[in-house]
Amino acid sequence: MADTYDLVILGSGPGGYVAAIRASQLGLKVAIVERERLGGICLNWGCIPTKALLRTSEIYHYMQNAESYGLKADNVGFDLAKVVDRSRKVAGQLNAGVKGLMKKNKVTVVEGVGTVTAKGKLSVKQGDKTVELEAKNIIVATGARARDLPFAKADGKTIWTYRHAMVPTEMPTKLLVIGSGAIGVEFASFYNDMGADVTIVEMLPRILPVEDEEVSAFMDKALTKQGIKLLTGTGLEGLAPSGSGVTAKIKHKDGKVVEETFSHAIVAIGIVPNTENIGLEALGVETDRGHIKTDGYGRTNVDGIWAIGDVTGAPWLAHKASHEGIIAVEKIAGGSPHQMDKANIPGCTYSRPQVASVGMTEAKAKEAGYELQVGKFPFIGNGKAIALGEAEGFVKTVFDAKTGELLGAHMVGAEVTELIQGYVVARQLETTEAELMETVFAHPTLSEMMHESVLGAYGRSIHY
Known part of the structure; x- marks a missing residue:
């Protein structure tokens, strides 16, 4: 029964x-x-x-x-x-x-x-x-x-999914990360900071392709500065175990296919x-x-x-x-x-630096026919960020010029995965630029940049 x-x-x-x-x-x-x-x-x-x-x-x-x-x-x-x-x-x-x-x-x-x-x-x-x-x-x-590559299933030895990448028995010396979404970028960030030589291959024209273009461009420069090699607009035509590592056939933007050997590869191409x-x-x-x-x-x-x-x-x-x-x-x-x-679900990437967003990107808002007011405030203009030694990044806000609706918010920098919730609440409450401008933000905090970005969208930024 x-x-x-x-x-x-x-x-x-x-x-x-x-x-x-x-x-x-x-x-x-x-x-x-x-x-x-x-x-x-x-x-x-x-x-x-x-x-x-x-x-x-x-x-x-x-x-x-x-x-x-x-x-x-x-x-x-x-x-x-x-x-x-x-x-x-x-x-x-x-x-x-x-x-x-x-x-x-x-x-x-x-x-x-x-x-x-x-x-x-x-x-x-x-x-x-x-x-x-x-x-x-x-x-x-x-x-x-995790989605496997059709021509190379993960074996847990040199070809990893996220699951294998979380319990490594050995540290990769030269790591290939296939895919630059949140999972790929997070693992690239982790292994790069731990000393591996990391390369990211991304088929699309930019990394973190679902994020605002300015955020992607910033992350491209930041990760490159950290020593990560980024290959965008690049395909993978083959991946196979080779000796103690793995050999990849990488098709570059110019159409040329180059073979390169890595100690390990992480497949992060979706689910x-x-x-x-x-x-x-x-x-x-x-x-x-x-x-x-x-x-x-x-x-x-x-x-x-x-x-x-x-x-x-x-x-x-x-x-x-x-x-x-x-x-x-x-x-x-x-x-x-x-x-x-x-539209009110935030997305977060816990790399170094962090990325967080909610709502429409500037490009999507333009495609939807909105007339925009866009504000942007850099971390270098924030006292708390400078005191923390984390002065790289920015906060960007996108408003409907006609109604003041907050269409989207996009952040890159230290602790932005915590800050984004302020904008999520604002969108849930259907808050306009007027209420956000009148809100008092504690000083000194990173969250002050959220206020400044809103002010900046309307030409009222105080510290930038």
Whole structure:
């Protein structure tokens, strides 16, 4: 006999486990099915452990440049095994935290491989045993996995995905990073700061192609200055293990194909949604290039089947998945949540320097037909940034000249991944330039640059 619930969630990543907690708060009887570890890829193999690694490389960079702060740090080095171990312990601590949250919120955790067998029915394989679950509503939150190159699958030895790159047993000496999105740039930044010779290959004309063009141009110069070799408008025609390394066939802008050998390569060319073999095809759930099609509440075309997170398409971000989960659960529980507005989802890249943005780029706003007021303020004009020794970067704001609506905000520099939330809140509250101008920002703070950028859009900047 099947165990019966109000809601069963397939997948316990940042979409699934957050949805489970909110459902429990709303009085629903909830079960969550997970085949690996609670917290999903983000907590165990993505967002969190990579930030632990990047924190290590940031401190290592500061130690190597201690003299610029009047300090001495001689014979600076690192123990790679301990660096990796710290990252894994951080992930483990948070995994235990999610377990505690499930227990606290009385969410039943069912370990195993889940398959939707019919509307309202889900089968979980646990080795030789199978557990049957029933629920009026099922949320699919199965996430995504790294996309392999069609001509070179990752082997974990010299050709890595992000997962291999987080637990290296040896330090790359000469590293090729394929793809310059957030994941590629973060790993390039980490390994470069730890001493590897890094090259990034990007097929598109610029790195971080989803960001504002000025941000991409700034990052190009900043990473090049740090010693990273950037090959944009460049294709990869072959990648194969070669001796103790890997040989790449790189097609440059001029059409010339050059062979170059690296010790390791990281493939960061996107993701593939985990929609296969979970029963969706038999139910007729509509997909688009593998991603489940949903409305603004997470509903699919099949009654009682919902989907959230990476499995539903871009942007592939943990906070987007969590918010989708809350929206879907509140709708299931009979509430009236706002539909998901992807335009208000911030994007962050935790490289050195950091990148953060929300809303339209200047180019996209122009394409949409807006008349613009654009403000830009540099880090070098901010007292706190200079005191920190982090005077490189800028804050850019894009406004509708007619209404004062904040169309987009784009930042590059120290701690901008923390600062961006101010603009996200402003957009959510439909704040105009008038309210932002009248807001008092504490001094001395990096956030003052946000104020100055708004003022600058209207010719009122004080310190620049």
